[in-house]
Amino acid sequence: MRRPCPDLIRKLVVALLALLFVMPAVAQDRVDLSPRDLAVVRINIIDLLANEPRLPLPIKQRRDVLRTYYEEQSGELLWLNSARAGVMVSRLANATDDGLNPDDYPGQQLASLLAAAGETDKRSLAIIELYFSAAFLEYASDLKVGRFLPNKIDPNFFLAPRTIDEAAALAGVAKVADVETVLHAWEPQSAEYQALRKALDDYHALAVLGGWGTVPLGDTLKPGMTDPRIPALRARLAVTDGAAATAPGEPEFYDDVLVEAVKHFQARHGLDVDGVVGPASLVAMNVPIEDRIESIDFAMERWRWMPDDLGRQYIIVNIAGFELRRIADGEIKEKMAVVVGKPYSRTPVFSDAIRYLEFNPYWNVPAGLAAKEELPKLQSNPAAVAAAGFEALRGKDVYDVRQVDWAQVTPSRFPFQLRQKPGTNNALGRVKFMFPNSHDVYLHDTPSRSLFGRAERAFSHGCIRLSRPLELADQVLAAGGVDGWSNQRIDSVVASLKNTVVNLKTPLPVHITYLTAWVEADGVHFSSDIYGHDEKLLAALDGKSLAW
Structure with missing residues (x-):
């Protein structure tokens, strides 16, 4: 030709x-x-x-x-x-x-x-x-x-x-x-992605109708109060949270029915569910619908990054939502609150598989953490550190921390591996779920139980703390094909304080992700962008780059 x-x-x-x-x-x-x-x-x-x-x-x-x-x-x-x-x-x-x-x-x-x-x-x-x-x-x-x-x-x-x-x-x-x-x-064929796509369609339709109005800023609104902003609050929640558009009685009275709508909104937005409309709730209510649509867009994008096959059974952690779920055959079998990394020690996003559980674990303190946070304690009061169960290792030798001259040790010259023995004070609690990775991140128990009562739970050094770890241990062992581990046996092993490792016959996939929007039975849930990841994605879509 x-x-x-x-x-x-x-x-x-x-x-x-x-x-x-x-x-x-x-x-x-x-x-x-x-x-x-x-x-x-x-x-x-x-x-x-x-x-x-x-x-x-x-x-x-x-x-x-x-x-x-x-x-x-x-x-x-x-x-x-x-x-x-x-x-x-x-x-x-x-x-x-x-x-x-x-x-x-x-x-x-x-x-x-x-x-x-x-x-x-x-x-x-x-x-x-x-x-x-x-x-x-x-x-x-x-x-x-x-x-x-x-x-x-x-x-x-x-x-x-x-x-x-x-x-x-x-x-x-x-x-x-x-x-x-x-x-x-x-x-993506996952139910989560498809639910977000349906929610996106609903929010686009709502945007065409004008979205929702704002609630004027002012003093905190509490149940039983009378306030001229109550009609605006009711109108706002009538759009997304089932509040009646008009009040059956006094229109400016904050009645019990409206309180339930406020609590529903707070639960969907990761706020303290108390029915009190304070600054955080007001800010969330006044976020425009365009921003919520953007959050759904970002969540859909991140689902596209996920593996096609998450596993027949798997665990998924949403960092931004402070929640863990165990999924089996497409159904949610377990949900629990978690604590994730602080903004300056962020929990990374990755996929792996749980390979073993360790009951009564030792906590091997990361070298940087030992030098920066534990060394001052060792220098000022080694007896208190010893009482908390810590010991120092150098090669195969184990030292009582009270016998080391810590005055000769500096952050740049820290020749020991510091570890905490199993016990009630152990930072990892009674069990850890191991999926060995280069980030040194895993799931574990914690003695700091009070943190689970907070709405925003970014307090760890990067690992993921579980609110009900022993319940999850029973389920993970069963999902991993390990027989003979009843709740009674787990309790017995934990009570022994003996370090015990149990390998799974079948590794259980675990996916750690970051979603500021997701769908549940009661509607779309949103969380704050605790690590600024949404901001980076928005910058990339605008053709910019953020290095931090």
Whole structure:
């Protein structure tokens, strides 16, 4: 086949793209071509991909997979002579339904190309076909695995980069007439993601209606009070939390029915559930609906970063929600409050698998923590440190901390491994759940029980403290295929204070994630962005970068 000169191709592409600016998009959803015309277009596609060095960038970036499909696999045309093209244009125009931004995709350009297709030649039709395939691949990838590599957005995300099988994606389009079916199959299929997508649709519909009004700032509102702001409070909660739009009695009286609506709102937003509308509750109520939609978008993006297969049984921890869940066969079997890392010692995001449990664990104090926090205590009152169960190790030798001259030890020269023996004061409590990792993060008990009564629970050095660890131990052992460990046996082992390791026969997947929006039976729940991860994702979407 005689190849056209590069200048001719360049002029062809320029002329075709110029149509984007001079021809309006029309209600055309397909281009009908004869079998002969289709064959000619296909020949042009193969020639363009094989020989043309100046293809438009979106096509050039995907040249190899497009060649694989159209040439090596003799794939049929996907968009010309098919209603798929119109459906694809519509899907891109409505990308907000997927938590994506329509401005990031060439929906309008594709609509214009489709409108111009009936007036152009076969070479240009070949480019139109390739443009549609390139746009589909970009959208399918963003929908399946996300728009960004997680660790490029935030160094605290340690999730394996994921890609899509682009050849399989194109082949999938060829097998069905409805491209919506293909795109739905490429979405994350987890129930959590699908619930967020439904919630996003509801919040978009609510936004069209105007969202919700604000509650004027002022003094704290308490049950039984009369205040002119009560009607605004009632109207606000009528939109999202089941409050009656109008009061049956005195409209400015804070009655018991409204208290229940306030408590429902507080529970959904990770606030103290006390029915008292103080500064934190007022701020949360006055967050505009656009910001809540953004939180749902971010949560959907982070679900795309997650592995496709979380496991038939698994544990998932939501750092931002301060909660652990155990899932089996798609059902929530356990929920419990957790304490996570402080903002300056953040719990990282990653996936692993629990491999063993350790009852009555030793706490091996991290070297940095021992030098910075424990050394001053050892220098001022070693007897108190010894009473708390600490001992010093140097190689295989174990030392009573009262016998060490700590005045000769400095943070930069700390030759000991400090550890705390099993006991009631042990920082890890009665049990830890181990999934050995480079972050030295795991799940464990804690003697500091009072912290679980707080709404915001970011107090640890990075590990995850459990509110009901022994109950979880029983469940994890069973899920891990370990027989013979009843609650009574666990209690007996714990009471012995003897360090005991129990290996799981089947490692149990554990996923540590960060979601500031999720869906429960009573509606969408939101949390504060304790680590600023949402801010980083927003900056990335705006084309910026935050290094902190």
